[in-house]
Amino acid sequence: MPELRKDPIVKSWVIISTERAKRPHDFARPKTEKVSKFCPFDPGNESTTPPEVMAFRPANTKPDTAGWWIRVVPNKFPALNPNLELKKLGHGIYDSMVGFGAHEIVIETPDHNATLATLDYKQVEEVIWAYRERYNALLRKKGIKYALIFKNYGADAGASLEHSHSQIIATPTVPSRIIEEIEGSKEYYKFRERCIYCDIIQEEKMENTRIVEENEDFIAIEPYASRAPFETWVLPKTHQYDFGQISEKHVKSFANILKNVLLRMRLSLEDPPYNFMIHTGMPSGEGRDYYHWHLEIVPRLTKLAGFEWGSGFYINPTPPEEAAKYLKEVDISKVLQP
Amino acid sequence: MPELRKDPIVKSWVIISTERAKRPHDFARPKTEKVSKFCPFDPGNESTTPPEVMAFRPANTKPDTAGWWIRVVPNKFPALNPNLELKKLGHGIYDSMVGFGAHEIVIETPDHNATLATLDYKQVEEVIWAYRERYNALLRKKGIKYALIFKNYGADAGASLEHSHSQIIATPTVPSRIIEEIEGSKEYYKFRERCIYCDIIQEEKMENTRIVEENEDFIAIEPYASRAPFETWVLPKTHQYDFGQISEKHVKSFANILKNVLLRMRLSLEDPPYNFMIHTGMPSGEGRDYYHWHLEIVPRLTKLAGFEWGSGFYINPTPPEEAAKYLKEVDISKVLQP
Numbered sequence: 001m002p003e004l005r006k007d008p009i010v011k012s013w014v015i016i017s018t019e020r021a022k023r024p025h026d027f028a029r030p031k032t033e034k035v036s037k038f039c040p041f042d043p044g045n046e047s048t049t050p051p052e053v054m055a056f057r058p059a060n061t062k063p064d065t066a067g068w069w070i071r072v073v074p075n076k077f078p079a080l081n082p083n084l085e086l087k088k089l090g091h092g093i094y095d096s097m098v099g100f101g102a103h104e105i106v107i108e109t110p111d112h113n114a115t116l117a118t119l120d121y122k123q124v125e126e127v128i129w130a131y132r133e134r135y136n137a138l139l140r141k142k143g144i145k146y147a148l149i150f151k152n153y154g155a156d157a158g159a160s161l162e163h164s165h166s167q168i169i170a171t172p173t174v175p176s177r178i179i180e181e182i183e184g185s186k187e188y189y190k191f192r193e194r195c196i197y198c199d200i201i202q203e204e205k206m207e208n209t210r211i212v213e214e215n216e217d218f219i220a221i222e223p224y225a226s227r228a229p230f231e232t233w234v235l236p237k238t239h240q241y242d243f244g245q246i247s248e249k250h251v252k253s254f255a256n257i258l259k260n261v262l263l264r265m266r267l268s269l270e271d272p273p274y275n276f277m278i279h280t281g282m283p284s285g286e287g288r289d290y291y292h293w294h295l296e297i298v299p300r301l302t303k304l305a306g307f308e309w310g311s312g313f314y315i316n317p318t319p320p321e322e323a324a325k326y327l328k329e330v331d332i333s334k335v336l337q338p
Numbered sequence: 339m340p341e342l343r344k345d346p347i348v349k350s351w352v353i354i355s356t357e358r359a360k361r362p363h364d365f366a367r368p369k370t371e372k373v374s375k376f377c378p379f380d381p382g383n384e385s386t387t388p389p390e391v392m393a394f395r396p397a398n399t400k401p402d403t404a405g406w407w408i409r410v411v412p413n414k415f416p417a418l419n420p421n422l423e424l425k426k427l428g429h430g431i432y433d434s435m436v437g438f439g440a441h442e443i444v445i446e447t448p449d450h451n452a453t454l455a456t457l458d459y460k461q462v463e464e465v466i467w468a469y470r471e472r473y474n475a476l477l478r479k480k481g482i483k484y485a486l487i488f489k490n491y492g493a494d495a496g497a498s499l500e501h502s503h504s505q506i507i508a509t510p511t512v513p514s515r516i517i518e519e520i521e522g523s524k525e526y527y528k529f530r531e532r533c534i535y536c537d538i539i540q541e542e543k544m545e546n547t548r549i550v551e552e553n554e555d556f557i558a559i560e561p562y563a564s565r566a567p568f569e570t571w572v573l574p575k576t577h578q579y580d581f582g583q584i585s586e587k588h589v590k591s592f593a594n595i596l597k598n599v600l601l602r603m604r605l606s607l608e609d610p611p612y613n614f615m616i617h618t619g620m621p622s623g624e625g626r627d628y629y630h631w632h633l634e635i636v637p638r639l640t641k642l643a644g645f646e647w648g649s650g651f652y653i654n655p656t657p658p659e660e661a662a663k664y665l666k667e668v669d670i671s672k673v674l675q676p
Contacts, residue, residue, distance in 0.1 A: 003657075005563040009522040009534055010515075014563040014652045079653045092541045094562045150645050158641045169651075176650035177348075184347040196347055203430045224432045225343040225352040275645040296648055303496045307488050307613040309647035310634055312514035313507075314352045315417045319341075 002080055002099025004173065012176035015099060017079045040076075041163035043068070043110045050074040053104060054134060056126055069123065070130045071107040078103035079169060086143040086172055102138055102170040106130050107163065115153070115164050117262035118335075124255040127166070131278070132251070136244045138170040139283045146174045146282060149243075154273025157300045174282055181279060182287045189290035195239050197292030200224075210320050212327045213260050217253040220261045222320035222327075227308070229301050229318035230269065230327065232261055235294040243280035243293045258295065263335065264327045265299055272299040340418055340437025342511065350514035353437060355417045378414075379501035381406070381448045388412040391442060392472060394464055407461065408468045409445040416441035417507060424481040424510055440476055440508040444468050445501065453491070453502050455600035456673075462593040465504070469616070470589070474582045476508040477621045484512045484620060487581075492611025495638045512620055519617060520625045527628035533577050535630030538562075548658050550665045551598050555591040558599045560658035560665075565646070567639050567656035568607065568665065570599055573632040581618035581631045596633065601673065602665045603637055610637040 003016045040048040043066035052063055054072040061067035074082075080101025087098045108127045109119055116124060131149050138147045151166040152158040188196040204210055204221045212220040212232060220234045234257055236250065246254065265272055280293035308314045341354045378386040381404035390401055392410040399405035412420075418439025425436045446465045447457055454462060469487050476485045489504040490496040526534040542548055542559045550558040550570060558572045572595055574588065584592065603610055618631035646652050 007561070007563040007565075008526070008538065010518045011522060012563075012650050012652075014565055014654055016564075016657050017653050017655050018657065091562075092545060093537055094541075148649060148651065150649070152645055156641060158645060171651070177648065178650075180348045180650070184349060188346070199431055200346065203432075207430060223345070224429075225345040225350075226354075227345075227352055275648060277645060277648050298648060303494060307490055307496060307615060310515065310613060310615050310636060311486060311488070312350050312516075312518070313486065313509070314350075315355050316352055317355050319354050319356065 001084065002078075004080075004097040004099055004171075006095040008094055010176070013097075013171075013173050015079045017077075017099070039112055039161065039163050041071075041105075041107045041161060041165060042112050046071075049105075050076060054130070054137075056130065066110075069110060070126050072130060072134055073105050073107070075103040075105050075167070080171065082141070082170075097172055100143060100172055102141070102144070102168070104134060104138075104168045104170075106134065106166045106168065108166060109164055112163050115262075115266070116151075116259060117266040119164075119259070121252075121256055121259060124259045125251055128246070128251045128255050128258075131166070131168070132244060132246055134168055135280075138168065139244065141170070143172050144170045145284075146171050146178065148175060148277060150275065150277035152275055154271075154300070157273035157275050159273075178279055178282070182282070182291050185290045185292070186287060195290050195292050197235060197294065198239050201235060201237060210324045212264065212324050213257055215253050215257055217250050218257040220257055222324045224320065226316055226318075226320040226323070227314040228298050228316055230265065230272075230299045230323045231316075231320070232265075232297045232327070233294050234258060234261065234297070235292065240293055241281040241285075241288045241291055243278050260332060261297065261327070263332050264330045265297070267332065267335070268326050268330045269299060269301065272301055274299040339422065340416075342418075342435040342437055342509075344433040346432055348514070351435075351509075351511050353417045355415075355437070377450055377499065377501050379409075379443075379445045379499060379503060380450050384409075387443075388414060392468070392475075394468065404448075407448060408464050410468060410472055411443050411445070413441040413443055413505070418509065420479070420508075435510055438481060438510050440479070440482070440506070442472060442476075442506045442508075444472065444504045444506065446504060447502055450501050453600075453604070454489075454597060455604040457502075457597065459590075459594055459597060462597045463589055466584070466589045466593050466596075469504070469506070470582060470584055472506055473618075476506065477582065479508065481510050482508045483622075484509050484516065486513060486615060488613065488615035490613055492609075492638070495611035495613050497611075516617055516620070520620070520629050523628045523630070524625060533628050533630050535573060535632065536577050539573060539575060548662045550602065550662050551595055553591050553595055555588050556595040558595055560662045562658065564654055564656075564658040564661065565652040566636050566654055568603065568610075568637045568661045569654075569658070570603075570635045570665070571632050572596060572599065572635070573630065578631055579619040579623075579626045579629055581616050598670060599635065599665070601670050602668045603635070605670065605673070606664050606668045607637060607639065610639055612637040 005014050046064040050073050052071050052073050055068040056070040057068035080099050080103050082102045084098050084100040086100040089096045135147050147170040149168050185196050210222045219237055223233050276297040278295050281291045343352050384402040388411050390409050390411050393406040394408040395406035418437050418441050420440045422436050422438040424438040427434045473485050485508040487506050523534050548560045561571050614635040616633050619629045
């Protein structure tokens with residue numbers, strides 16, 4: 001049974017995921033990359049995943065058969081389990097919780113070889129619709145406090161299957177990074193009565209040295225204090241708290257900028273491994289006036305993260321102004337569909 | 339010129355390290371590992387590093403010549419530079435500082451093939467003495483607020499040279515993780531008037547399921563909310579705030595437990611890559627009653643850190659009780675010198 005445990009000092013939570021229990025010999029590093037021919041996410045192999053919780057498919061097709069263009073299934077080795085009863089427990093001086101929650105996989109395309117950077121805009125929109133639908137559905141469950149939408153792309157970013165997919169983990173507690181961001185924004189708001197993300201967007205537009213891409217509704221920037229080379233944030237240009245309320249128009253423009261930014265990275269950085277995650281407000285509504293949802297992309301180009309995540313101290317060898325310049329200069333027009 | 343920049347939302351600092359400026363093509367991933375035969379840390383090659391700032395060597399040998407058993411040199415590509423003048427600057431809504439600080443390398447042995455796990459106890463003691471000496475020397479410099487002692491072992495943990503070495507980065511600001519730990523300990527102290535680390539040690543001794551190794555002065559445990567498989571903390575058993583004040587007796591017992599723990603990892607996890615860092619109190623003395631210095635070791639066995647450092651949400655597939663059991667059961671007696 002998975003278990004959530006709280007660090008008694010800094011108060012962040014950890015999932016101890018017994019579904020994936022690893023013994024020392026499981027960590028032996030393979031000398032060559034395993035290339036598996038069978039893919040559970042390919043059309044025709046639907047019976048090899050847990051039954052789908054949602055799919056975009058023609059009305060005349062049955063669940064868990066081919067024909068879908070987006071398919072959402074529970075993770076076969078879930079970090080958290082929706083069938084447990086939420087219970088908070090004390091353990092000596094420590095706090096824990098039963099590993100209640102959910103862990104779903106969004107299969108972004110039936111095409112085994114496609115990626116978010118190469119799919120057409122329409123299909124990326126469908127991915128965003130799937131995020132929105134599952135996000136809202138998961139938050140309706142009793143006991144769920146947050147849902148993290150994220151993607152690991154490439155083995156070096158933690159992806160264990162190469163077929164293009166994202167993940168959603170719904171948790172009975174809010175991730176510490178989100179709490180820090182909400183608290184940081186609150187402090188700024190107290191002084192200025194403005195959203196710090198809105199002010200950042202204004203500053204970036206004025207300075208115009210860290211913008212990668214912009215459309216009517218969204219802006220993609222290299223943040224001023226980028227923790228890693230080519231770290232990129234995508235933000236809605238007007239104040240928006242909740243990703244779950246994203247409008248139809250914004251789904252379109254968000255898909256557009258996301259695909260373009262990923263394509264720029266793919267072309268200039270040779271198809272880099274990356275992680276992205278959506279940081280959105282809490283269902284409780286706390287911070288509605290001062291927190292601003294956004295997506296953070298971190299290409300995994302350097303290997304320093306281990307030391308850095310232990311100190312909170314980052315060394316970034318690429319100034320964000322240079323990173324923005326490189327990404328902006330990439331000519332993506334040739335590889336986009338008309 | 340390196341620059342420090344502050345994240346305006348969560349307030350952590352980032353070093354933008356222009357000494358190591360990287361363009362997109364620098365990130366092209368080599369298909370095979372580069373094996374370089376020349377090592378600047380080998381005896382005889384002293385002239386290929388910046389001049390030493392300290393060495394343990396016989397009285398009749400000259401600086402920057404062979405004969406040393408510990409040698410400390412500035413990093414050839416320093417993240418921070420001691421020759422800059424500390425200046426705090428505003429940049430629109432952002433804060434920055436000139437990249438003032440220091441970045442030194444502790445070469446732990448003249449033997450190119452040795453590691454901290456295989457060196458004899460006496461030599462590991464010498465490494466700890468070097469840490470202590472440079473730590474105190476760096477903190478005497480005006481403008482330095484903290485000094486982080488850390489080690490990246492193995493390419494997957496960020497080491498770019500294989501010759502056994504550690505690093506010290508002295509910064510004009512305190513790393514955010516340290517601030518979080520000090521604040522967390524303070525909160526606990528307010529309630530109970532006890533150091534949380536002292537209480538953790540007591541709890542762990544009582545429960546006796548997560549202890550890896552113990553001697554008269556130190557204890558090594560897998561923390562209750564371990565963020566990664568085989569994460570291990572080494573703590574002094576009595577309350578101690580400042581690593582810089584470590585006594586001669588404790589240097590001996592600290593070296594002993596550190597070598598033993600690393601040897602256990604080496605034997606049970608097939609010489610894993612790892613990071614370790616010493617978390618110590620601040621020179622200002624803030625938290626003297628409730629903060630407790632310790633060393634954190636994180637083997638780099640899983641690849642999930644990228645997503646996780648972006649959310650503060652960790653998924654650990656190995657319960658710390660199991661990890662402790664494996665490490666404890668390793669028979670290290672055969673490979674230890676008598």
